[in-house]
Amino acid sequence: MRKMHFNDNAVSPVVGVMLMLVVTIIIAAVVSGFAGGLSQSTSKAPQLSVGAEAHNDQYILIDFKGGDTISGGAIMMRTFIPMGSFKDMSNPVNLKNVTYLPTNEALKTDWSAKTIQTGDKIKISWEDAFAPSAYGGYMAPALGELVNIEIYDSASGKMIVTVQTTVLP
Secondary structure, eight states, X not given: OOXXXXXXXXXXXXXXXXXXXXXXXXXXXXXXXXXXXXXXXXXXXXXXXXXXXXXXXXXXXXXXXXXXXXXXXXXXXXXXXXXXTTTTEEEEEOGGGOEETTTTEESBOSSOBOEEOTTOEEXXXXXXXXXXXXXXXXXXXXXXXXXXXXXXXXXXXXXXXXXXXXXXX
């Protein structure tokens, strides 16, 4: 009669392979997390609610209706023309030329910036809102056309808010 002999050592290599597989998956997840920026903290862009009025060949008035308090030095602004003769034209606004209406001073200087909060208004002159044209005047929307005012967080480059308005007389 023959004796059957069972080998109890067969379980150990299977468990060893499974443990190596689990360790490999965990290392891959950690490396992927760091490579994807999981370990970096991201700064949240401020939240704003604004209204705007564009007065033809004069100025653009921006009214801060709500949201976070923000420094004029922490934002960037652009105008964008979505239609008309100068469709798709975009122009950065120099915040040093923007008037902070509560005090009638510049919104931003080389050494300081005003703090904008709910209820404040700023005024952008037409000349600062749009690029000059080679033929005289400005590449600006005509009366009744639309203009977008875009406000960005200067630290992250993320858009905070965009508001669209029609050019008024």
